[in-house]
Amino acid sequence: MNxxxxxTISDVAKHAKVSKSTVSQYxxxxxxxxxxxxxxxxxxxxKELGYSPNFLARSLKQKKTFTIGIIVAxxxxxxxxxxxxxxxDCCNEQDVHVIVCNADDDPAKEKKYISMLQAKQVDGFIIxxxxxxxxxxxxxxxxxxxxxxxxxxxxxxxxxxxxxxNINASKLGVYNFVENGHEDxxxxxPPLNPLITPRWERLEGYKEAMAECKKSYPEEYIISGQLxxxxxxxxxxxxxxxxxxxxxxxxxxTLMEVLKYCKAKSILLPDQLxxxxxxxxxxxxxxxxxxxxxxxxxxxxxxxxxxxxxxHINGKSSxxxxxxxxxxxxxxxxxxxx
Amino acid sequence: MNxxxxxTISDVAKHAKVSKSTVSQYxxxxxxxxxxxxxxxxxxxxKELGYSPNFLARSLKQKKTFTIGIIVAxxxxxxxxxxxxxxxDCCNEQDVHVIVCNADDDPAKEKKYISMLQAKQVDGFIIxxxxxxxxxxxxxxxxxxxxxxxxxxxxxxxxxxxxxxNINASKLGVYNFVENGHEDxxxxxPPLNPLITPRWERLEGYKEAMAECKKSYPEEYIISGQLxxxxxxxxxxxxxxxxxxxxxxxxxxTLMEVLKYCKAKSILLPDQLxxxxxxxxxxxxxxxxxxxxxxxxxxxxxxxxxxxxxxHINGKSSxxxxxxxxxxxxxxxxxxxx
DNA sequence: CTGTTAGCGCTTTCAG
DNA sequence: CTGAAAGCGCTAACAG
Numbered sequence: 001m002n003x004x005x006x007x008t009i010s011d012v013a014k015h016a017k018v019s020k021s022t023v024s025q026y027x028x029x030x031x032x033x034x035x036x037x038x039x040x041x042x043x044x045x046x047k048e049l050g051y052s053p054n055f056l057a058r059s060l061k062q063k064k065t066f067t068i069g070i071i072v073a074x075x076x077x078x079x080x081x082x083x084x085x086x087x088x089d090c091c092n093e094q095d096v097h098v099i100v101c102n103a104d105d106d107p108a109k110e111k112k113y114i115s116m117l118q119a120k121q122v123d124g125f126i127i128x129x130x131x132x133x134x135x136x137x138x139x140x141x142x143x144x145x146x147x148x149x150x151x152x153x154x155x156x157x158x159x160x161x162x163x164x165x166n167i168n169a170s171k172l173g174v175y176n177f178v179e180n181g182h183e184d185x186x187x188x189x190p191p192l193n194p195l196i197t198p199r200w201e202r203l204e205g206y207k208e209a210m211a212e213c214k215k216s217y218p219e220e221y222i223i224s225g226q227l228x229x230x231x232x233x234x235x236x237x238x239x240x241x242x243x244x245x246x247x248x249x250x251x252x253x254t255l256m257e258v259l260k261y262c263k264a265k266s267i268l269l270p271d272q273l274x275x276x277x278x279x280x281x282x283x284x285x286x287x288x289x290x291x292x293x294x295x296x297x298x299x300x301x302x303x304x305x306x307x308x309x310x311x312h313i314n315g316k317s318s319x320x321x322x323x324x325x326x327x328x329x330x331x332x333x334x335x336x337x338x
Numbered sequence: 339m340n341x342x343x344x345x346t347i348s349d350v351a352k353h354a355k356v357s358k359s360t361v362s363q364y365x366x367x368x369x370x371x372x373x374x375x376x377x378x379x380x381x382x383x384x385k386e387l388g389y390s391p392n393f394l395a396r397s398l399k400q401k402k403t404f405t406i407g408i409i410v411a412x413x414x415x416x417x418x419x420x421x422x423x424x425x426x427d428c429c430n431e432q433d434v435h436v437i438v439c440n441a442d443d444d445p446a447k448e449k450k451y452i453s454m455l456q457a458k459q460v461d462g463f464i465i466x467x468x469x470x471x472x473x474x475x476x477x478x479x480x481x482x483x484x485x486x487x488x489x490x491x492x493x494x495x496x497x498x499x500x501x502x503x504n505i506n507a508s509k510l511g512v513y514n515f516v517e518n519g520h521e522d523x524x525x526x527x528p529p530l531n532p533l534i535t536p537r538w539e540r541l542e543g544y545k546e547a548m549a550e551c552k553k554s555y556p557e558e559y560i561i562s563g564q565l566x567x568x569x570x571x572x573x574x575x576x577x578x579x580x581x582x583x584x585x586x587x588x589x590x591x592t593l594m595e596v597l598k599y600c601k602a603k604s605i606l607l608p609d610q611l612x613x614x615x616x617x618x619x620x621x622x623x624x625x626x627x628x629x630x631x632x633x634x635x636x637x638x639x640x641x642x643x644x645x646x647x648x649x650h651i652n653g654k655s656s657x658x659x660x661x662x663x664x665x666x667x668x669x670x671x672x673x674x675x676x
Numbered sequence: 677c678t679g680t681t682a683g684c685g686c687t688t689t690c691a692g
Numbered sequence: 693c694t695g696a697a698a699g700c701g702c703t704a705a706c707a708g
Contacts, residue, residue, distance in 0.1 A: 006401075006481075008701055019679045024703055033677045050477070055457040056398045057701035060684050063344075065394070081419070088440070097454070099437055102426070116435070119393040139388070143344075259624040283621040286597040346685055357695045362687055371693045395685035398700050680707080685700105692695080 007049050016045040027053055059121065067097040068309060069117035071110055073128040073152070075102040078252050079279055079298050080128060083150060086302025087126060094310060096123075107132035114140060124309045129154055131195030146312035148305045152197040153322065160308045162323045164296045166198050169327035170205025170248065171212075172294050173276040176329065177246040178213045181338035182274060185210065186221035186237060186244035188230065188254045202250045202278060218242065230257040231264075238265075245274060245338065252279040255291075270336040280330070290332035297325050345387050354383040365391055397459065405435040406647060407455035409448055411466040411490070413440040416590050417617055417636050418466060421488060424640025425464060432648060434461070445470035452478060462647045467492055469533030484650035486643045490535040491660065498646045500661045502634045504536050507665035508543025508586065509550075510632050511614040514667065515584040516551045519676035520612060523548065524559035524575060524582035526568065526592045540588045540616060556580065568595040569602075576603075583612060583676065590617040593629075608674040618668070628670035635663050 009027075013020045018038055025034060026042045045051070059065040070087060072080045084100055091098050099117060103110035107130045114136055117125065124146040129137070137157060140147060149161040170187070177185045187206045189199055203222065210217055221244060223233050234257075237244060249255035255277035267273050269289055277284075280295040304323065311317060347365075351358045356376055363372060364380045383389070397403040408425060410418045422438055429436050437455060441448035445468045452474055455463065462484040467475070475495060478485060487499040508525070515523045525544045527537055541560065548555060559582060561571050572595075575582060587593035593615035605611050607627055615622075618633040642661065649655060 006701090009703095010701080020701090021680080021703075022678055025678090028703085035677065038678080052453065052457055054398075054459060054701050056394055056403070056459050057684090058703075060392075060394045060398055060686090060701085061703045063684075075423075085413075095454075097437060097458070099435060115390065116433075119390055120435070121392060121394050256620075256624065259621075263624050263626075263628070281621075282594075283597075283619075283625070286594065286601050287621070288601075288626040290601070344685090347687095348685080358686080359688075359696080360694055363694090366687085373693065376694080392685055395700090396687075398685085398702090399687050401700075678708085681705090683704095684702090687700090688698090690696090692693105 006054075007051050009051075009053070011049055012042065012045045012051050015049060016041040018042065063121070065097075065121045065123055066095065067099060067120070067122050068124045068126065068313075069113075069120075069122040070098060070100045071103055071113050071117075071125065071127045071129075072100065073103050073110070073130050074105050075100075076253065077279070078281060079151070079296055082298035083128075083302035083305070086299045087306045090303050090306035091310070096310070103128075103130055105130060111136050118143070118145070123313045124148075126150060126305050126309055128152065131193070146309060146317075148309045148312075150301060150305050152195075158320045160305075160312075160320050160323070162301050162305050162308075162325065163197065164301075165324045165326055166201035167205035167208065169278050169294050169296075170202045170250070171209040172327055172329045173248040173278065174206055174209035174213065174215075176276060176292065176331065176335060177248070177274060178209075178215065180274070180335050182246040182335075183215060184221075184242055184244045185215060185217065185246045185248065186223060187248045187250060188223040188234075188258060189250040190224065190254060191226060192224050199250065206248060223247075227253060227257055230254065231261055234258070234261045238267075246335065247273065247275050249275060249277040252277065252281050255279070255281065270334050274335040276335060278327070284330070284332065287334075289334045291334045292332045293330050295328045295330055297328065301325055344392075345389050347389075347391070349387060350380065350383050350389050353387060354379040356380065401459070403435075403459045403461055404433065405437060405458070405460050406462045406464065406644075406651075407451075407458075407460040408436060408438045409441055409451050409455075409463065409465045409467075410438065411441050411448075411468050412443050413438075414591065415617070416619060417489070417634055420636035421466075421640035421643070424637045425644045428641050428644035429648070434648065441466075441468055443468060449474050456481070456483070461651045462486075464488060464643050464647055466490065469531070484647060484655075486647045486650075488639060488643050490533075496658045498643075498650075498658050498661070500639050500643050500646075500663065501535065502639075503662045503664055504539035505543035505546065507616050507632050507634075508540045508588070509547040510665055510667045511586040511616065512544055512547035512551065512553075514614060514630065514669065514673060515586070515612060516547075516553065518612070518673050520584040520673075521553060522559075522580055522582045523553060523555065523584045523586065524561060525586045525588060526561040526572075526596060527588040528562065528592060529564060530562050537588065544586060561585075565591060565595055568592065569599055572596070572599045576605075584673070585611065585613050587613060587615040590615065590619050593617070593619065608672050612673040614673060616665070622668070622670065625672075627672045629672045630670045631668050633666045633668055635666065639663055 009020050009023050013023045023042055088098050101113040110130045111133050126148045128151045129149055147159050149159055151163050153161055192199055220237050249258055276292045278294045280293050284291040284293050347358050347361050351361045361380055426436050439451040448468045449471050464486050466489045467487055485497050487497055489501050491499055530537055558575050587596055614630045616632045618631050622629040622631050
């Protein structure tokens with residue numbers, strides 16, 4: 001076993017008294033036309049010298065790095081981390097590496113990361129897009145580097161996109177409230193940026209379901225804004241003479257805000273307020289009361305995203321399309337029957 | 339802007355009518371002795387051609403990838419993800435990339451990842467070691483690739499190691515129980531693998547604190563085992579005539595198990611059982627009751643780990659040592675005063 | 677079945 | 693201030 005000095009394929013070749021290319025053949029498992037003796041010689045030399053091949057050099061030559069980049073809009077969402085885990089599992093099986101970057105909902109950061117990863121010659125991208133970098137996505141695609149989008153739709157781009165059936169996710173929530181006798185149902189969501197698909201789709205689903213169920217709601221019932229402003233907004237809603245008896249939380253982060261608020265104001269769940277959250281959270285079952293949630297099939301989404309990307313990378317490409325995933329309602333005990 | 343074909347430094351050189359090396363100078367910000375005219379010419383050519391440099395080639399030449407690898411024993415611990423976030427923040431500032439691998443508490447997987455990352459020529463490692471790969475760590479060190487360990491001590495290795503003062507973490511918990519009048523205090527921990535520092539140190543802290551406080555405990559109060567066996571073990575403990583009134587959860591995962599158990603058995607917190615968890619959890623403040631926790635300064639640990647590693651990589655090395663971090667007790671309402 | 681040769685795209689002396 | 697040339701470690705024809 002060597003210390004310090006890097007040992008290369010030539011060293012192995014010399015030691016085994018063969019040429020570099022023969023060693024290279026060996027490394028790439030092309031034993032077919034190789035003498036058994038040669039093979040063992042090389043094997044031994046590699047062991048003795050403690051040689052390990054330099055991926056960089058190989059990648060440079062092959063123009064392929066066996067590495068993909070993931071750019072996630074906001075790593076703080078449980079959904080993102082679950083999807084990432086699934087992608088990693090899938091990629092590891094095929095010995096492809098994954099580099100994860102968190103754009104922090106900042107298009108400038110996203111752009112920077114895309115450039116960095118391109119410079120690193122990643123073979124493809126899985127992106128949870130911030131939405132404001134269509135030109136950058138186009139440029140990547142123009143270089144024939146495949147992309148798969150997750151969670152958000154980007155218009156006018158021929159790219160596979162996987163996301164929740166958000167409309168139905170919200171509907172599931174509203175229906176459950178209605179079935180349990182609720183009339184005054186509010187929704188809470190992060191800022192309604194039109195570029196962020198799930199947000200407005202989930203709101204849309206809420207509106208549609210409310211209409212279908214013939215429930216009216218004052219505009220204050222659409223509680224939306226930066227996380228830290230939500231507390232004050234909730235305050236206002238709860239001072240309305242027509243107080244909501246139920247709130248649909250459009251993601252895990254807003255759910256946390258509602259929980260914090262209720263705790264601070266000693267609002268008893270579910271007696272004084274019923275809640276349902278879109279996105280599964282780790283503590284849903286152990287919370288008091290157990291939280292009813294609408295789960296995204298994060299694992300399936302991540303796995304499929306990885307498969308699709310890997311297929312495109314390997315040329316097993318098919319037509320690009322949008323894949324919608326059905327939400328799953330997990331009924332627990334945070335909705336009171338009125 | 340080009341499509342498909344890769345454009346290289348030579349293309350830029352040609353377009354700008356200078357030599358490759360001049361362009362290289364430009365890319366590396368060595369403008370000092372460069373004609374202003376040349377500089378603008380190159381700048382424009384780069385823009386026009388949509389050129390972006392190939393990191394791989396540069397890395398191959400410079401024998402430096404500006405990439406570090408993180409190998410985490412188990413990504414499911416909230417602590418791990420927090421530390422990783424801190425490392426990433428620190429590295430991003432210096433434009434170094436991070437590749438994260440999850441060993442899943444499996445030494446074989448850890449070994450495989452270390453090899454892969456070495457092949458990728460990472461400049462250094464931050465490892466949450468599984469503990470059973472000392473020879474591999476040595477081999478890496480032998481190649482002059484720096485390592486920093488986090489969370490777990492590896493004997494006989496001259497490597498910076500950052501971890502919690504586990505003994506005192508447990509003590510903080512026990513003391514708080516005792517101050518609140520508890521006599522029958524148990525601890526719950528994952529399997530007591532002697533190679534996994536925090537586990538036995540936390541148990542040790544429990545024992546010491548109990549001794550200091552002159553509290554006795556039957557051996558059943560040391561509840562330890564794989565997560566899925568904990569439910570049954572808790573059952574046994576609660577059938578003891580001397581039932582514990584308090585449990586110290588030695589990490590976030592065991593805390594979850596206790597919470598699940600209490601929920602299943604309708605054990606009321608904190609009236610029928612007081613609990614404190616080591617490791618902060620996202621829902622600690624919103625839980626009912628709010629959970630008292632002992633927090634690790636994950637952000638500081640991660641940041642410092644990155645700094646130390648980057649220093650070693652850049653040769654600004656100092657003596658290797660063990661850094662201990664003080665735990666922080668966050669008192670909330672999951673401990674009842676008897 | 678094995679060796680020779682020519683690069684992959686970039687950096688880096690060293691001349692000019 | 694700029695260019696020529698060598699080479700990082702590996703792969704891939706193409707001969708032999």
